[in-house]
């Protein structure tokens with residue numbers, strides 16, 4: 591038997607990683623569904639640590655009809671699944687940490703055996719605020735970027751996949767920087783003496799305020815990593831203090847904005863680029879998939 595790639599069956603992103611065989615499940619009775627497919631013989635599925643998770647709610651994947659499975663006398667710990675079936679079931683999270691589902695064919699000519707990681711997670715909260723930049727030459731982009739609606743779509747990307755809550759701290763702010771910070775804004779560019787654009791923005795925001803959050807998001811007119819660069823839509827500077835995220839006005843649509851902001855927040859929460867999903871380095875991919883190793887960075891095991 592095997593655990594099927596449920597995204598191919600039309601599930602939405604919820605912390606399942608088909609590439610590594612992994613499912614994030616929220617602790618304290620959070621629930622995630624999986625789909626098992628059995629071969630020509632009965633399949634046996636076992637939760638290794640019943641204090642971390644249990645399984646139940648077995649039904650036929652195609653019809654949703656409840657399925658009688660023999661649960662082997664150990665409530666939610668193990669089940670015997672009928673042959674030649676696709677069975678949907680629920681994993682319920684209990685206490686945080688890792689456990690495994692092990693599964694195997696009972697008999698058959700080529701019995702398969704495997705294991706699947708279940709990572710049970712507490713809620714992890716990160717605080718941030720939005721600050722609209724302006725300088726003596728340029729006004730802010732308020733009204734041209736509407737972060738609230740965008741964040742309504744960004745939050746579930748982190749919550750459903752990693753049990754991470756992004757908590758907005760206070761109201762949206764305006765940060766007026768008393769120096770020409772350029773168009774595009776290049777954070778490493780010097781504005782005066784040793785002070786660079788990023789320093790000037792942090793100073794105008796206030797250290798006390800930045801100390802209260804995990805990262806700050808600055809909607810702005812245009813941003814680039816280097817002078818003379820082009821094409822950057824968002825940029826995150828994560829240099830040891832609170833990461834700062836710059837998001838520029840985009841010509842593109844709403845979904846593209848959601849992806850770009852979620853990608854940059856991924857950087858602010860210490861994710862690196864990846865060859866698939868949310869952290870793909872260009873916007874050639876607009877998938878918001880977060881992989882198992884990334885989930886473990888966003889919301890580390892206790």
Ligand SMILES: [Zn+2]
Pocket residue numbers: 853857863870871
């Ligand atoms: Zn990036």
